[in-house]
Each structure stands twice: as structure tokens, then as C-alpha cells.
Amino acid sequence: MVTLAEVARQAGVSPSTVSYVLSRKRSISDDTRRKVEAAIEALGYHPHAGARALASNRSNILALMVPLRSDMYVPVIMEIAMAVTTEAREYGQDVLLLTKDEGTRGVRRIAGSGLADAMIVMDVELDDDRIPVLRETDTPAVLIGLPADPAGLACVDLDFEATGAACADHLADLGHRDVALIGEGEGVYQRHTGFAALTLRGFQRRAAERGLRAMHRACEGTYESTAGILSRILEERPSTTAFVVQNESAIPPLLSLLRLSGRAVPEDTSVVAICPDQVALQSSPRLTSVSIPAEEMGRRAVRMVMAQLEGDRGESVTLLPPILTVRESSAPPSAS
Amino acid sequence: MVTLAEVARQAGVSPSTVSYVLSRKRSISDDTRRKVEAAIEALGYHPHAGARALASNRSNILALMVPLRSDMYVPVIMEIAMAVTTEAREYGQDVLLLTKDEGTRGVRRIAGSGLADAMIVMDVELDDDRIPVLRETDTPAVLIGLPADPAGLACVDLDFEATGAACADHLADLGHRDVALIGEGEGVYQRHTGFAALTLRGFQRRAAERGLRAMHRACEGTYESTAGILSRILEERPSTTAFVVQNESAIPPLLSLLRLSGRAVPEDTSVVAICPDQVALQSSPRLTSVSIPAEEMGRRAVRMVMAQLEGDRGESVTLLPPILTVRESSAPPSAS
DNA sequence: GTGAAAGCGCTAACAG
DNA sequence: CTGTTAGCGCTTTCAC
Numbered sequence: 001m002v003t004l005a006e007v008a009r010q011a012g013v014s015p016s017t018v019s020y021v022l023s024r025k026r027s028i029s030d031d032t033r034r035k036v037e038a039a040i041e042a043l044g045y046h047p048h049a050g051a052r053a054l055a056s057n058r059s060n061i062l063a064l065m066v067p068l069r070s071d072m073y074v075p076v077i078m079e080i081a082m083a084v085t086t087e088a089r090e091y092g093q094d095v096l097l098l099t100k101d102e103g104t105r106g107v108r109r110i111a112g113s114g115l116a117d118a119m120i121v122m123d124v125e126l127d128d129d130r131i132p133v134l135r136e137t138d139t140p141a142v143l144i145g146l147p148a149d150p151a152g153l154a155c156v157d158l159d160f161e162a163t164g165a166a167c168a169d170h171l172a173d174l175g176h177r178d179v180a181l182i183g184e185g186e187g188v189y190q191r192h193t194g195f196a197a198l199t200l201r202g203f204q205r206r207a208a209e210r211g212l213r214a215m216h217r218a219c220e221g222t223y224e225s226t227a228g229i230l231s232r233i234l235e236e237r238p239s240t241t242a243f244v245v246q247n248e249s250a251i252p253p254l255l256s257l258l259r260l261s262g263r264a265v266p267e268d269t270s271v272v273a274i275c276p277d278q279v280a281l282q283s284s285p286r287l288t289s290v291s292i293p294a295e296e297m298g299r300r301a302v303r304m305v306m307a308q309l310e311g312d313r314g315e316s317v318t319l320l321p322p323i324l325t326v327r328e329s330s331a332p333p334s335a336s
Numbered sequence: 337m338v339t340l341a342e343v344a345r346q347a348g349v350s351p352s353t354v355s356y357v358l359s360r361k362r363s364i365s366d367d368t369r370r371k372v373e374a375a376i377e378a379l380g381y382h383p384h385a386g387a388r389a390l391a392s393n394r395s396n397i398l399a400l401m402v403p404l405r406s407d408m409y410v411p412v413i414m415e416i417a418m419a420v421t422t423e424a425r426e427y428g429q430d431v432l433l434l435t436k437d438e439g440t441r442g443v444r445r446i447a448g449s450g451l452a453d454a455m456i457v458m459d460v461e462l463d464d465d466r467i468p469v470l471r472e473t474d475t476p477a478v479l480i481g482l483p484a485d486p487a488g489l490a491c492v493d494l495d496f497e498a499t500g501a502a503c504a505d506h507l508a509d510l511g512h513r514d515v516a517l518i519g520e521g522e523g524v525y526q527r528h529t530g531f532a533a534l535t536l537r538g539f540q541r542r543a544a545e546r547g548l549r550a551m552h553r554a555c556e557g558t559y560e561s562t563a564g565i566l567s568r569i570l571e572e573r574p575s576t577t578a579f580v581v582q583n584e585s586a587i588p589p590l591l592s593l594l595r596l597s598g599r600a601v602p603e604d605t606s607v608v609a610i611c612p613d614q615v616a617l618q619s620s621p622r623l624t625s626v627s628i629p630a631e632e633m634g635r636r637a638v639r640m641v642m643a644q645l646e647g648d649r650g651e652s653v654t655l656l657p658p659i660l661t662v663r664e665s666s667a668p669p670s671a672s
Numbered sequence: 673g674t675g676a677a678a679g680c681g682c683t684a685a686c687a688g
Numbered sequence: 689c690t691g692t693t694a695g696c697g698c699t700t701t702c703a704c
Contacts, residue, residue: 020700054679056702365689393696
């Protein structure tokens with residue numbers, strides 16, 4: 001372990017000087033700066049994280065709490081986590097991975113130990129028990145997701161209500177009259193995760209406003225459940241000409257089933273997905289979709305949390321506007 | 337911030353006593369232990385991570401280096417990461433998330449700063465440039481994956497060569513004669529990631545030994561590429577009656593295409609996948625598969641790294657034996 | 673523009 | 689079984 005003191009000796013300056021060239025908190029002559037930097041380079045010096053945390057009361061670590069096993073689509077979680085990690089490095093911060101199952105104890109542990117300077121919390125439930133703990137703590141925090149009562153907290157999320165509405169609008173614009181939303185699994189609605197319910201509400205309201213007849217069915221995403229739901233929908237309302245899919249796992253089965261039943265997409269049936277762009281682009285045909293801005297949410301969360309570390313009050317709700325991209329899976333309903 | 341000193345005062349004992357009840361490094365009378373624990377509880381004390389790291393030279397953090405964007409299947413990466421995190425907590429360790437793109441600089445930074453006690457490295461390439469750095473460092477490390485030269489390092493991985501062989505065996509046992517391996521994308525083979533090449537080798541050798549005619553095609557996993565590869569295989573060798581799929585993304589398209597072309601699985605065509613159990617179980621029909629033991633690898637990696645922190649030499653290669661589970665997608669070839 | 677020195681909160685000898 | 693105390697390596701006044 002090479003220490004700051006050794007660097008100082010090697011450079012022929014005092015320890016505090018070395019500290020200051022590192023922190024840029026006071027001006028240093030070009031000459032000494034160079035000497036110090038040379039010494040750092042030569043010795044391969046890296047400041048001891050613990051010592052720094054102790055003296056400065058800043059760990060330069062952000063805690064990220066992710067779902068251990070959730071109904072959320074795994075690639076989205078991963079993309080958010082990677083975006084958070086990448087963006088955090090831009091601020092010189094590292095990321096500590098916590099699992100949601102540590103729950104409030106995890107939050108208390110982090111806040112109490114100074115292990116992290118701030119927290120980013122994913123997979124937020126409407127009435128999440130971590131929220132009160134976060135509120136009473138003075139550790140800056142940002143939620144990715146929207147709880148029932150966001151008062152006193154900072155949140156980022158896709159505007160799912162607007163997302164549902166955008167899907168209804170697009171299909172109404174194309175001239176569809178009977179549409180169906182294939183949603184997330186039952187569990188997602190029951191666990192009171194906000195996004196699924198919000199999407200549904202936005203979809204139904206806008207559908208009503210636009211004079212569409214809208215159905216909704218929860219879907220677990222397996223081949224079997226998708227098949228069952230599809231056939232039930234088509235039985236109950238054979239005039240259905242368009243589907244909105246929210247559960248990413250249901251996309252491959254749905255496309256496969258439509259093909260099998262001889263319904264061409266988009267000629268006979270339109271499909272609009274709510275999914276990451278990558279999924280929409282990998283499917284065949286490429287899907288018209290509202291993209292889940294996973295990377296954007298991750299980056300924003302970091303920026304928001306860093307702003308709080310700079311003194312920002314940290315009470316804000318950022319809802320990212322949905323972006324619907326028209327691709328090959330949606331078209332006007334066939335004249336038949 | 338409540339400190340150990342405050343706890344000591346509240347409990348009417350000396351700071352070191354508090355420290356020792358926490359570390360259990362010397363025996364404490366039941367009476368004092370109770371008083372201390374009560375004080376800790378009452379004050380909501382959590383040891384300061386930085387201070388502890390500085391004084392003990394142990395951060396209680398494990399660094400986990402994950403691929404930022406890889407050709408690896410995302411859910412597998414995620415499952416490993418979650419298993420590592422969960423198992424680490426069993427040892428009182430937290431997990432720091434690093435991205436592979438930090439490369440050797442990342443490794444040096446962590447080793448030099450004492451931020452983590454040890455490293456777990458994923459997405460290892462055959463000739464990974466992080467390996468020499470890991471070797472010269474005295475930071476314990478475990479690779480998840482198998483490099484060309486594992487000398488002096490600890491590694492865990494699925495035994496992919498045996499995996500390829502197991503697939504060939506299963507199909508040979510069923511009586512198939514013409515089989516094809518639908519592999520990973522070109523990039524995976526070119527980046528010199530070991531697992532794809534090993535699987536192929538194991539498959540080809542065993543196929544030859546068992547008198548099978550084996551084909552192999554790389555596959556990007558999109559619907560189009562899968563369609564192209566499938567039709568080329570069936571054109572070049574129409575007698576092909578079984579497929580082994582290594583690229584998880586190719587599974588849904590493959591099943592969909594087989595259905596479309598009227599080939600029933602498993603009556604006309606057998607499919608064996610190399611994928612997490614969950615994927616095999618979600619497909620229809622449920623797939624005969626060799627499971628990717630993501631959780632097992634993550635847990636093992638943690639145990640191995642912890643053993644090194646206890647003094648283990650840390651030179652070992654653990655190859656987990658493949659487990660092939662027969663489900664509904666494989667059967668003897670039709671008599672035709 | 674630079675140095676000296678006092679902690680930050682904890683661990684681990686050493687002493688009893 | 690318990691207490692005293694000297695650091696761990698860094699940041700940050702205070703002083704020049």
C-alpha cells in the first residue's frame with residue numbers, strides 16, 4: 001500500500017500539498033503540481049478509500065437497490081444498473097449493489113454506516129415500506145419508479161399513464177375500433193407496483209375518449225398463458241384488430257401465435273409494444289413501440305442524487321414523456 | 337452519526353469492549369454483552385464503514401466486474417450478480433459493481449485503494465488483459481469463466497466442453513444421426529470467449545465418436561438470422577432431425593419457425609437448449625436442456641474468494657458438470 | 673503558494 | 689474479562 005505520505009516524501013513536499021493537488025481545493029504552483037503528479041505516477045498511488053471516507057465524511061459510493069427477483073423485465077433492470085454505474089463513474093462515484101430483500105434494514109444499514117453517500121432505489125411499490133425510512137434519513141435518495149405519495153422524495157420514471165394514452169391514440173389514429181391491452185402478470189397488479197395500473201388507466205381513458213372499445217387482460221408471459229389470453233380475447237371480441245403488449249416476455253409468443261393463426265402483422269392485426277427499443281428492433285416484424293428509457297432513467301437518477309449531494313433539496317417528480325416510434329407492426333385495420 | 341464511543345459511554349464500558357462485542361474476538365461476560373447490545377439497539381448504532389476499513393485494513397466489500405454490454409445473455413449475468421450479492425451478505429460483505437470497460441485501470445484502482453477486499457470477474461476472455469494485472473496484485477480474485485491460461489488463478493465455470501458432449505450423447509442415445517448446433521453470434525467466437533468454442537469442440541468430438549454427422553452455424557439470435565440459418569441447414573442437410581441451441585435469444589424464433597414450417601417438436605425435430613432452467617420451462621414445449629448454473633457459479637465464486645481471504649492459496653479451476661434434463665422437446669427421430 | 677498538526681471512528685496490541 | 693492507547697491514511701483548519 002503506497003500512502004499519501006510516501007508520495008509527499010518522494011515529491012519533496014508536505015502531505016497536505018499532495019492532498020490539495022488531488023482535491024484541487026487550493027491553487028498549487030505548476031512546478032509542485034508536476035512533481036507531485038510524477039510521484040503519484042511513479043509510485044502507482046491510489047488514495048485509500050476508507051481513510052478518505054473517514055476524514056472527509058464522503059465515501060464516493062452510491063448505493064443501488066435492485067429487485068432480487070421481480071416481475072420486472074430483467075434486461076431493463078440490467079440496463080438501468082449499467083447506466084447508473086457508468087454515469088456514477090463520471091462523477092467519480094462507485095456503485096454498491098444492494099438487493100431489495102434487504103428492505104428497510106438495508107436502508108438503515110447504509111445510511112447509518114456511511115458506506116454510501118446516497119441511494120438509488122429501484123422497483124418501488126406504491127406503498128413501499130422503504131419510503132418512510134428514506135424520508136427520515138438524511139441520506140440523499142432517488143427513486144426509480146413512482147410511489148403513491150412521493151412527497152419529500154425525488155423520483156424518476158417513464159410517464160406510464162401518458163404511455164397508455166399514447167398507445168390508444170396511435171391505434172385510434174390508424175382507425176382501429178376494437179383494441180386490447182395484454183398486460184403484466186397478475187402479481188404485478190397485486191403487488192401494487194404503480195406502472196402497470198397507470199398504463200392501464202391511461203390506455204382506458206384515452207381509448208374511451210377516442211371512442212375505442214378497449215379490453216384488458218393480465219398475462220404471465222409464458223407461451224401457454226399468452227395463448228390462452230389471445231384466444232379468449234379473440235373469442236369474446238373477434239373484431240379486435242390491435243394489441244398493446246406491456247409484458248415483454250409475451251412478445252415472442254404473441255407474434256408466434258399470430259403467425260400460426262394466419263393473422264398477418266400489420267395487415268390483419270396491429271401490435272404496439274411497451275418495451276426497450278432493442279426488443280422492438282429484434283422482433284420480426286420490427287415493432288411499433290413506446291420505448292422504456294432505461295438508460296435515461298439510470299443517468300437521470302445519478303444526476304439527481306448528485307445534485308442533492310451538492311445541496312439540492314431533492315423533492316421532485318420527473319416523468320419522462322413516452323416516445324412512440326412507428327415501425328412495421330402497426331397499420332390501419334384491413335378493409336374487411 | 338452515532339459512534340462507537342457514544343455506545344461505550346451509554347453502556348458504561350470502554351470503547352474497546354464495544355469493539356470486541358462486535359467482532360467477537362475475545363470473550364465478553366454476558367452482563368456487559370447485554371448492556372452493550374442494548375446501547376447499540378437504543379442508539380441505532382452502525383459502525384462507520386470507512387473507519388473500520390482504515391483501522392482493520394478490510395473493507396468488507398467484494399468487487400464484481402460485469403460486462404457492460406456483452407454477447408452474454410443478460411438474465412444469466414443478472415442471476416450471477418444477484419447470487420453473488422446474496423451470498424456475499426452471508427459473509428457480511430457488500431458488493432461493488434464495476435463494469436468491464438473500466439478494464440485494467442479498474443482493477444488497479446480497486447486493488448490500490450483498498451476499496452474492495454477481493455474481486456470477482458465475469459465475462460473473462462481467453463486472453464483477458466485483466467488477468468496479468470490480477471496475477472501481480474495480491475488482491476484475492478476469482479474468475480467466472482475460463483481463460484486460456486488459468487495458472488495462478490481461481491476460476492469457476494460450467495464445463496462447456498462436457499456440455500457439448502452431453503448434448504451429442506443425448507441425441508445419439510435417442511437415435512438421431514444428423515444434428516446441428518445453432519451457436520452464439522460470430523462476435524462471441526471472434527472475441528475469443530472460451531465457452532462457445534469449448535461447447536463446439538465437445539459437441540463435435542462426441543458427435544464424431546458416436547457416429548453423428550454434426551453441423552454448426554453461428555447465430556446472432558434475431559428472428560431473421562435464425563430463419564436464415566435454419567433454412568440453410570435444412571437445405572444443406574434435409575435429413576437433420578435435431579438441433580442444439582446455445583444462443584438463448586434464438587430459442588423463441590427457432591421454435592416459432594419450426595412450428596410455422598410444420599415440423600412438430602419433438603415428433604419431427606428434437607431441440608436441446610443450453611440455457612437457464614427458467615427459459616427451458618417457459619418455452620412451449622418445455623425444452624430438454626443443459627442448465628446454466630448461474631446461481632451456483634455466483635455462490636461458488638463468493639465462497640472461493642472468501643476462502644482466499646482466510647488464507648487459501650487461490651489457485652484452482654472448478655468446472656461444474658453439466659446437468660442435462662430431459663423435458664418435452666426431444667424424442668427419437670420419426671420412423672420416416 | 674505551502675506546511676504543521678489535529679482529528680475522523682475504529683481496531684488491536686499491550687497492560688492489568 | 690476489561691480498559692488504555694497508539695495508530696490506520698487522509699482532510700482540513702490554522703499559521704506563515
